[in-house]
Amino acid sequence: MEASSNLNALLRKNPDDVVITMAIRSPLCKAKKGGFRDMRSDELLTEMFKQAINHSGIDPEVIEDICVGTVLPKGPTYEARTAALTAGIPESVPIQTLNRFCSSGLMAVTTIANEIRAGQIDVGLAVGVESMSWNPDVGPEGASDDIKACGPANDALQPMGWTSENVAHEFNVSREDMDDFAAKSFQRAEAADKAGYFAKEIVPFTSYLKDPATGVRKKVTVSKDDGIRYGTTKTTLLKIKSAFPQWLPAHTTGGNASQITDGAAAVLLMTRRKAMELRLRILAKYANAAVTGLAPRIMGIGPTIAIPKVLAKVGLSKNDVDLFEINEAFASMCVYCVRKLELDPEKVNVNGGAIAFGHPLGATGARQIVTGLNELERRRGKVLVTSMCMGTGMGAAAVLLGEFE
Template identity: 65%
Template sequence: MQRVKQVAAHITGSSQTKGLPALEQKHDDDVVITMAIRSPLCKAWKGGLKDATTDELFLEMFKARSRPFDVRPLVQDICVGTVLTPSSMYPARTAALAAGFPESTAVQTINRFCSSGLMAVTDIGNKIRAGQIEIGLAVGIDSMSQNPDDGSPPQSGLVSCNQAAKDCTEKMGWTSENVAVDFGITRDEQDAFAARSFQRAERAQAAGYFKKEIVPFTVYQKDRVTGEKKLVTVTEDDGIRKGTTKEGLAKIRAAFPQWGNSTTTGGNASQLTDGAAAVLLMTRRKARELGLTILAKYITTAVTGLAPRIMGIGPTYAIPIALKQAGITVEDVDIFEINEAFASMAVYSQRTLSIPAEKLNPNGGARQIATGLNELHRSQGKVLVTSMCIGTGMGAAAVFVRD
C-alpha cells in the first residue's frame, strides 16, 4: 500500500501542489526519458525501406543507442511494440543479440494495434516505477512492405452474432466513413486538414526539424532492373507530398464509395508505412548517475474502449482520462500529437477536445513521442500529449513533461 501511495504521489505531486507545478517537481525515482529517436518513415512497397526485412529493421533500431556512451550492457529489459511481424519474438530477440545487447537483457513483444509503441513505453515505464528494473528500452516497429495486414481471422457464429463483435472485423475505411456521417464531418474539412498536415510536414522537413530525431538506417535495397541487393543508407522520410493543396486533394476520388458519404480518400488518409522508433527510459537517479541528459519525464498512460464502428475517435475518450490522471487540462498542454489515420477522426478529435490548431501536430502527421519531444524542446514547450485510435475500438493517450 505504501508503494502505491508513493507512485501516485510521483504522478500528481504532493497534496499541497497540484496541476502542472506538481508534474514539474523532480524526484529520484521519476521515470525519465534520455533518448527518443526514430527511423525515416518510408512508403510501403515504394519507399526507402521497402526491401528491408523485419529483422533488419529491428537490428538497425537496436544499434541506435544513447550517448555519451554505450548503455547496452545496462539495459535490463526491452519491450517491442509490433503489430504485423509474424513470430515477433524471434526477430526481436535475435536482433537484440546481433546488435550487441548482452544475453542477460530480456526481450518481450506486445501488440495493441496502433498504440503498440506507446504500450511498450508504458510497459517499461511501469516496470521502472514498480522498482523491477532501473533501465529499459521501448521500441515500436512494423514493416507494411514485408508483413502486410491480411485482415481479421474468421469469426465463429457464436461471436459474430454480437453486432459490436462483428464490427471489430470491418475495414478501417468503413469506420472512417461512419465517423464522418455520424458527426457531420465534410469532405472539404477533411481535405483542408490533410493539406495543412502535408504543408506543415514539408516545412518542417525543409527546416531540418526532424534531423535530431531520425537515425539513418543502412539496409538492403533491390535494384529495380537487375534485382541485385545493395546496401543503402536512408536518411529522411519519403512520404511527405510536397506542394499539397486542398484544391489538389479535392480532385482525388473516393476510396470507399460503397460506404457513408464517400469522403475518405487516398489524400486525406494516412499512407502505409515502414518504420521504427525507440525510447530509452530509466529512473532520474540512474540518469544522473550516468550523466545522461534528461529529455522528459513520463507521467501516465490511459487506455479505454469505445464502439468499434467509430474506433477512430478513440483519442477523444483517452485524452481526457490521461489529463485527469495527470491533474492538468487541455490548456496546460503545449503539443498534441494525435494520429491521423483518417482526417475524419483527426478533425473530430480537434473539434471535440477544443484543441487549438497550432498545438495539434505542428509538424504534420503525428509521429508521436520522438517527434513530439523533439518539437517540445525546439519550441521550449512544457507538456506533450500523444494519442491514437486503436483497431477494434479503443483509444490511448500519454502525458510527458519536458525536463
C-alpha cells in the first residue's frame, strides 16, 4: 500500500524527533501461581531497572528523568525511587510515578516523550510495572453519600466485570463472539510463542521462589510467559461458567477476560539528535497520544473514541496503520471495538493479547508498545497504534512509527 502524504510527512526524520531506542519486557507470569508469585513488587521493579540498564546501551547517568506507571502499590514513589537506587541508577536521576489505571505504562511513555518534546530533558526512561501477587486489586475503599447518589460517579466505583456485561448487553456482543475472540487470542499467542517471536522482546528475569518444604526463597531465572494455555479452542471456552452470573447477559468468563498477572516493561526515549550522538539503534519514532473520558458503565469502549482521536491528531487514517495492539481487558470490549471501528482483525493483536498472557495493570501500556514494535519490525511495517480502556470510564491510544535502523 502506498503511504499517504501525511504518513510520508510523519516519517521524515528530524533531529528533535522523540525516538525509542530500547523496548523490553519481563515474562508475564500468573499472579499467585506463576514465576513471580513469591517476588515483592519492589523486587520486580528493581529487576526491571537492572535489565533496562543492561540493555540500554548507555550509562544510566545520561538518563534525566524516569517515569514509572503502576496502579496498586500503596507507596509507589517509595518503591520506584528505592528500586532505582538499588539497581544502580545514580542518585542524580529523578523519578516520578503515575496511575491512570490500565494506561499507566503508556502514560509513563507519553510523559517522558512530552518532557523531551518540551525541551526539559534529552533522555528519559519509562517503565510500567505491576505485581498483582504482592498487591492484589481490592477495588475502591468506599465513597461518600454524595458520590453514591451521583449515577455516573457511583458507576465508576463498580467492578469491571459489571462494565463488561454492560458492553455485551448494550452492543449485542454474544457469548460465542467473545469466546471466538478469546480462542484466537490464545491460538495466536501459542503460535507466536512456539515460533520464538516473544523471545526477541522478553529479557530473562531473576526471580525468587519459595521452597514448599522449607519456605526458603531461591533464585530462579524466568524467561517465558506462563499464562498461555496451549490447545485452547472456542469449544473448550464455551464450557466455562459465567464469572458474573449476577449481571446479565453473564457472558464474561475466566476464559474470555484478561488474566491477573505480574510483569513489567521498559522503554527508553530520547531525541533523535541524542540517539545519533550516542550511536544507538533507533526502533521507532513517537508520534502522539490521546486520552478521553466516557460513561463509566461502558468503560470498555474507550478505544473506539481514543483511536480515532489520536489518528486525527497525526493526520492518519486506519488504513495507514499496519498493526493495532488493543488491550484485551474483556473479550466483550475488544469484539465491540474491532466491530465499531471496522478494523481488519488480521491487524489486531496478531500475537494474542491480555486474554492469553495477562494484564499486569501498570505494565500493559508499555508492554503493548514492546510487543507491537517487535512484531512491526518482523513485518517491516511502519505504523503501530496501541490502545486500551481504563477503569472509571476512560480510553487512551498512541501512534508510533517503526524505523528499525
